[in-house]
Structures are given as C-alpha cells and as structure tokens.
Amino acid sequence: MGIFDVGKKSDIIKNEDAFSYEFVPKVLPYRxxxxxxxxxxxxxxxxxxxxxxxxxxxxxxxxxxxxxxxxxxxxxxxxxxxxxxxxxxxxxxxxxxxxxxxxxxxxxxxxxxxxxxxxxxxxxxxxxxxxxxxxxxxxxxxxxxxxxxxxxxxxxxxxxxxxxxxxxxxxxxxxxxxxxxxxxxxxFKPYSLEEIEGILKERVKLGLRAGAINPLLIKLIANVTHKKGDVRVGLNIIHEAAKLAEYEGENRIKKEHVDKVIKEVSEKKPEEDSLNKDEHLILSAVKKKNGAISGEIYKEYVSKGGKLSYKSFKRYVNNLERLGFLKLEKTGGGFKGKSTRIYLKS
Ligand SMILES: Nc1ncnc2c1ncn2[C@@H]1O[C@H](COP(=O)(O)OP(=O)(O)OP(=O)(O)O)[C@@H](O)[C@H]1O
Ligand SMILES: [Mg+2]
CATH class of the missing domain: 3.40.50.300 (P-loop containing nucleotide triphosphate hydrolases)
Structure with a gap:
C-alpha cells in the first residue's frame, strides 16, 4: 500500500470550509x-x-x-x-x-x-x-x-x-x-456555556454529515470551550476529531477521538491558538533561553527562521507580555546600557 493510498472515502466532514476561522455563517446566534x-x-x-x-x-x-x-x-x-x-x-x-x-x-x-x-x-x-x-x-x-x-x-x-x-x-x-x-x-461579553453549545451545534450541521457526532460529545466539547472562552477552541476540536475519525476509517466521531484531541488542547496555554507564526517562534525562542536579555532571544528567534526586525520583535514581545505569556524585567544599566530580560510566564 502506498503512503498516499486513501483507504476509504471520507464521509464525516461534509464542508471543510465551515471549520476555517474566516468562515462567517449566514446566521450568527446570540450576537x-x-x-x-x-x-x-x-x-x-x-x-x-x-x-x-x-x-x-x-x-x-x-x-x-x-x-x-x-x-x-x-x-x-x-x-x-x-x-x-x-x-x-x-x-x-x-x-x-x-x-x-x-x-x-x-x-x-x-x-x-x-x-x-x-x-x-x-x-x-x-x-x-x-x-x-x-x-x-x-x-x-x-x-x-x-x-x-x-x-x-x-x-x-x-x-x-x-x-x-x-x-x-x-x-x-x-x-x-x-x-x-x-x-x-x-x-462583546463572553458566551455562556449554553450559547457555546448552540454555536457548536449549528456549525456541526454545516460542517459534518448528519449523525456524525453524538450530541453528548458536543456538550463535552462545549464544556472545554467554555473554560477557554474562545469559540475557535471548540471548532478546532470538532474539526480535528473528525479528521482523526476519518483517518481511522470510522464513519462517526467516537469519544476516544474527542478525548485525544482535548488532551492536546488542554496542554496548550489559553490563547496560544490565536497566536501567529512569529509569536509562536518568539515563545519557543524564550523557552530555549528563558531569562536571557532581549538581544539574545532575538538572535535565537532569527536562528529559528524569524524575519521580524528587532524593533517589531520588541513590539511583539510587549504584546506577548500583555497577553500574559511573558514576563519582562528591566536590568540596571550594564556595560551596554539598559536591557530587558525575558521570561516565560508559567
Ligand atoms: N455567535 C456565533 N455564531 C457562530 N459562530 C461564531 C459566533 N461567534 C463566534 N463564532 C465563530 O468563532 C470563531 C471566532 O470568532 P471571531 O473570529 O469573530 O472572534 P473575535 O472575537 O474576533 O476574536 P479575536 O479577538 O481573537 O480576533 C469564528 O470562526 C466565528 O465564526
Ligand atoms: Mg477577530
């Protein structure tokens, strides 16, 4: 069997677009x-x-x-x-x-x-x-x-x-x-648990074949989503679980698929899903050199393929601090003047 052989034609996802973050449905309940x-x-x-x-x-x-x-x-x-x-x-x-x-x-x-x-x-x-x-x-x-x-x-x-x-x-x-x-x-105030469940149910109707997911599983996903606050989390769990089930040749999403995807999601920090490529790169550079001064972290970021200028990099770092991912500490005037140490916020 070749690596690209498609065992069985997928029949869980009906419309992949419905799971893209840019998708704007015809009805937007609760807003x-x-x-x-x-x-x-x-x-x-x-x-x-x-x-x-x-x-x-x-x-x-x-x-x-x-x-x-x-x-x-x-x-x-x-x-x-x-x-x-x-x-x-x-x-x-x-x-x-x-x-x-x-x-x-x-x-x-x-x-x-x-x-x-x-x-x-x-x-x-x-x-x-x-x-x-x-x-x-x-x-x-x-x-x-x-x-x-x-x-x-x-x-x-x-x-x-x-x-x-x-x-x-x-x-x-x-x-x-x-x-x-x-x-x-x-x-815009955060959604209640019921509202999130309602939104996910609607999206399931648009994106999945009827009957492909049990409503109890949607409830479970709504719970996780509500804790994170971000509807994208729920859309992403459904999409990933659907892909996993299809990959395994199932024609319905099972609890084990959902559990597996939720486990991956819960290991991420709350807003990490909404970060862009450069912000992810910056976080991984800080993970490697936790507590280093910003110039060194910038070098690490560039070595990972980062393309931002140093000035923009600092702007991104400040934003990551505001979002609660990083902690910044100004050092006293050293040999090269003042600099900033960057730490991951645990
Ligand atoms: N009431 C709703 N009905 C249907 N889908 C919704 C609703 N609210 C949010 N969504 C979906 O949730 C996802 C995130 O929503 P949106 O992109 O509008 O978030 P946002 O508030 O702009 O977030 P950010 O501040 O991160 O940009 C989108 O895919 C959107 O379609
Ligand atoms: Mg937005």
Missing amino acids: ENQIQEIANAIKPLLYERKGSNLFIHGAPGIGKTASVKWVLRELEETTDEVVPIYVNCWNLKTKYFIYTDIANQLGISFTAGKSAEHVLHQIKYKLKNKSAVFVFDEIDKIENSNFLYQILNVTQKSCVHLISNNYNYILRIDPRIKSRLQLRSLE
Whole structure:
C-alpha cells in the first residue's frame, strides 16, 4: 500500500470550509444586539449623514470579527453607495501597508514604489462622492494610530470601527485623535456555556454529515470551550476529531477521538491558538533561553527562521507580555546600557 493510498472515502466532514476561522455563517446566534448596534452606527451613511465611530472590544474568539463581517456583507448586498472596507492590521506595520491594502480592495493598482500619501490621495479620489465604512481589526497591533486622522478626512461621510481584544488599546490612542473620533464603546461579553453549545451545534450541521457526532460529545466539547472562552477552541476540536475519525476509517466521531484531541488542547496555554507564526517562534525562542536579555532571544528567534526586525520583535514581545505569556524585567544599566530580560510566564 502506498503512503498516499486513501483507504476509504471520507464521509464525516461534509464542508471543510465551515471549520476555517474566516468562515462567517449566514446566521450568527446570540450576537443580534451587537450586530444591530454596528448596523445603527453605519445606517446614517445610507441617508448621506455621518455615521458613528465605534471601539469594539472583548475577549478573543467571541464573535467580534464575525459580527462586523456579517454586517459588512449585509451592507454590500443592500447598497453600492456605502463602500465597506475591512482591514486586518495584524501584519500591516505602517500606514503605507494599510493604505495599499485599502487601495487593493478598491481596485486601485500600481501602488508599488509610491508614497503612503500618494496612495491615500488615490483612495480619496476613488471614494469621491461616496460614503465608506472603514473597519480596522486587531488595531492594537499597529504601532502608531495617527493614520486614523488621515482616514477621517478621506470622505465627508464615513465611519471608522476599531476592533481589539485589548481594552487598554484605547488608552494608547493620541488624545487629539480620540477626541476627533468620539468613539462609542461596544463591548462583546463572553458566551455562556449554553450559547457555546448552540454555536457548536449549528456549525456541526454545516460542517459534518448528519449523525456524525453524538450530541453528548458536543456538550463535552462545549464544556472545554467554555473554560477557554474562545469559540475557535471548540471548532478546532470538532474539526480535528473528525479528521482523526476519518483517518481511522470510522464513519462517526467516537469519544476516544474527542478525548485525544482535548488532551492536546488542554496542554496548550489559553490563547496560544490565536497566536501567529512569529509569536509562536518568539515563545519557543524564550523557552530555549528563558531569562536571557532581549538581544539574545532575538538572535535565537532569527536562528529559528524569524524575519521580524528587532524593533517589531520588541513590539511583539510587549504584546506577548500583555497577553500574559511573558514576563519582562528591566536590568540596571550594564556595560551596554539598559536591557530587558525575558521570561516565560508559567
Ligand atoms: N455567535 C456565533 N455564531 C457562530 N459562530 C461564531 C459566533 N461567534 C463566534 N463564532 C465563530 O468563532 C470563531 C471566532 O470568532 P471571531 O473570529 O469573530 O472572534 P473575535 O472575537 O474576533 O476574536 P479575536 O479577538 O481573537 O480576533 C469564528 O470562526 C466565528 O465564526
Ligand atoms: Mg477577530
């Protein structure tokens, strides 16, 4: 038998897409109120009035991105006059990259080699006489939020929605921009156990063949997910257990598959699932050189294939400290001046 031989055709997973984190289902239960609030903030733009700017916040994996994307999709189906723009700031370090992302969405080509201001000018021109909703997701990953000032002036009628799982981000915004934005706060509260179970059941219907998993197993997975707080954990357990069962040639997910996947998940730290590749690399570099100064950890990170500049690396380290993965300790002025020791937080 060859290594790629497929024993039996898989018949547990019906739609793999339903388990991707980007998937936005047609119905988003339990977020009706937040969805309505987001829509209300945008609605005035439909009547050529100004919309409201929002700061959307709450813990990881509780439907902030999904709700906003849901509203933008609905908006797109309702009108051509209000242009929805969604930018995930995770890997966009400077305003040049943000503007280029927006320009691409608007179908503006030839931005390479142009200045940020030039690209912004093209965006302004493209949006002339239109209204726009700008969503900046994971806004806390951006070093400098001053670009928001320019965004506010792109069109007369626009609104800006910022999303973050870190409430303290708001404290870091320049007071001038804050006062200009007049942000209204929209909090997403964690889901209850019943809500998580409801969400997982719905997703199972979309992703798995009917009868492929026993409702008691979904309850068990909902319990684990509720403890972690992040819906992605549950989606991931179901997906992995389904793949494992298929791999073993079963046509239903059994308790042993779920137990095995849950065991792996519970060995991870709470938010580790939502970290990106560089953050994982940084954590593994710190694991290797726990307590070393940041320059040494950076070298270890680079030797593992990390590509961030030292400046960005430090920004990521600060973020990992905020998320509770790392502990930082400033050392007294040594031979080379002050430096920081980095420890894993147990
Ligand atoms: N009410 C819901 N109904 C269906 N699926 C949901 C619901 N809430 C969250 N999800 C799903 O859970 C996953 C995580 O949700 P989402 O990406 O919106 O989290 P988030 O709050 O933006 O988290 P983060 O702060 O980490 O970005 C997504 O796959 C999303 O589709
Ligand atoms: Mg999100």
